[in-house]
Amino acid sequence: MALVPYVENPLPILSKLNNSSANFRFANHDLHxxxxxxxxxxxxxxxDAAVVMCMYLEMGILEVKGRGVIELGAGTGLVGIVAALMGAKVTITDREPAMDFLSANVKANLPPDSLGSAVVSELTWGEGLERYPAGGFDLVLGADIVYLEDTFVPLLQTLEHLCSDATVVLLACKIRYKRDTNFLSMLKQRFRVEEVYYEKQRDIHVYKSWKLPPRTDL
Ligand SMILES: C[S@@+](CC[C@H](N)C(=O)[O-])C[C@H]1O[C@@H](n2cnc3c(N)ncnc32)[C@H](O)[C@@H]1O
Structure with a gap:
């Protein structure tokens, strides 16, 4: 009988998820x-969307330094950490169960002089939005946060709450299913949406969007 060793995740793309750490160099810092x-x-x-978002930020097309930034669905916090290292004042958010892990990663990767530029805070889309200033951010960042259909409406509500007319939203997206494009259609009802970058190797799209002026013809 052939002995087939048990391999938990034979696909490289999945096995990478099982690594206990991921290492990068962004904003002139080694990040672990x-x-x-x-x-x-x-x-x-x-x-991958977080990695591509950081690559896009590093291109310097958008001014990050000195800006008020909020990251939604931050996960490990890579994007928010890089924004803070680039000189932004960042609120890094995710759901409650992710808080301790996220805080530990932020603390471990920001030098003491940048720690004051990043706050980790619980934000479940559509809930308790009054805790965050309406239209109070220059830049809203989200990497791979468009994937759960049930969250599309509260995610859109959250963007509407956080954005002023001058706020820019950057979403780095892996379009896995047709339903993911449904979110983009919903977003286009209230925001102008432009694809500003596509990273072919990782198949990640970066969209820039900002609030449309209210319709006056209704
Ligand atoms: C695919 S992960 C992306 C994590 C990180 N942005 C990255 O790209 O590495 C999706 C993230 O969205 C968060 N998320 C999912 N549903 C959420 C919700 N309703 N409110 C807030 N965050 C949510 C998850 O906790 C998770 O951190």
Missing amino acids: LAQDWKKLGVAAVVW
Whole structure:
């Protein structure tokens, strides 16, 4: 009888999720993000969309330094950490179960002089939005946060609450299913949406969007 060793995740793309850490160099810093897929699932691994978002931020097309930034669905916090290292004042958010892991990663990766630029805070989309200033951010960042259809309406509500007319939203998305494009259609009802970057190797789209002026013809 052939002996077939048990391989938990034979596909490289999946086995990477089981690594206990993921290492990057962004904003002139070596970053070591702890991962724990088994314990916390999607919130405790670095997704390709986060990596591509950081690459996009590093291109310098958008001014990040000195800006008020909020990251939604931050997971391990890579994007928020990089924004803080680039000189932004960042609120890094996710659901309650992800908080401890996220806080630990932020603390471990920001030098003492940047720690004051990042706050980790619980934000479940559509809930308790009054805790966050309406239209109070220059930039809203989200990497791989468009994937659960049930969250599309509260996610859109959250963006509407956080954005002023001048706020820019950057979403880095892996379009896995047709339903993911439904969110983009919903977003287009209230925001202008432009694809500003596509990273072919990881198949990640970066969309920039901002609030449309209210319709006056109704
Ligand atoms: C695929 S992970 C992406 C994590 C991280 N942005 C990255 O790209 O590495 C999706 C993230 O969205 C968060 N999330 C899912 N539903 C949420 C909700 N209703 N409110 C807030 N965050 C949510 C998850 O906890 C998770 O951290």
